[in-house]
Amino acid sequence: MTHEVHKVAKESGGFRIVIANSATSITEDNKNDIVVDGSHCGANIATDYVLPNGARGMIGNDAGIGLEDAGIASLKILEAQGIPAAAVAAMSAEIGVGQSTYDEGVISAANEVARKMGVAVGMTAKEAAAKMLKGIS
């Protein structure tokens, strides 16, 4: 199928905030990017897409957290690699729609790397992404 085109929401010092409906569309072109997407934050998102392509930060959907906190499992995996990551509450944004994550999302969980950059629970995804961008720049 055709590859999803990312929207660039912000650029600063060679780094960007990009918006994608699906984290599966992350490629090596995103190695200087904070990716804000509509995907859940399950383990496969970190191991199969964010880490292999070297994205610099991630904000996704917590998918209702779910069984064994699977909906936010990627946050810890990325934390271990020093990558800031956060999730928005499933009731705050429409899962599968990256622009909804960015425009409507409210942070429900953030890993330690993200928290050190100033990301906090209750913050809007937009503000969180801006803090991550500043943090990596």
Added chain:
Amino acid sequence: MAEKKTIVKEAGGRKIVVADSAAAMDESTKGDVFVDGSHCGINVGEMTIHSGVGAMVGNDAGMGKNDAGIAALKMCDEKGIPAAAVAAMSAKIGNGMSTYEQGKVSVANEAAQKLGVSAGMSAKEAADKLLEGLIKGGK
């Protein structure tokens, strides 16, 4: 990247295929029952319809805002594609084998209900019913 797929059953020229992500749907899964660890949001509905899979079972992602987590089910219904979601508390999202082995159906679209899939059923049983229904339907 090419996502890994596991064939868990084959019958009547069709398969039940399990993958972590709906992004793994492709030419090789046309007409098959595709069980994945993805949410059932609008973009997964598009993938399902464009890929030509026979049926889909994913995760309801806690339903979420505007029931976005199961938006694909209605989209699939409009195309006559049976689809169902398992409860986010029954299976690990992002893990297709968990959907298949642990998932409990929370919602099924009309096309899936016609093939005998109902809420509360295990995903495995639902996938079997979908496979059987697709074989009988012969499309």
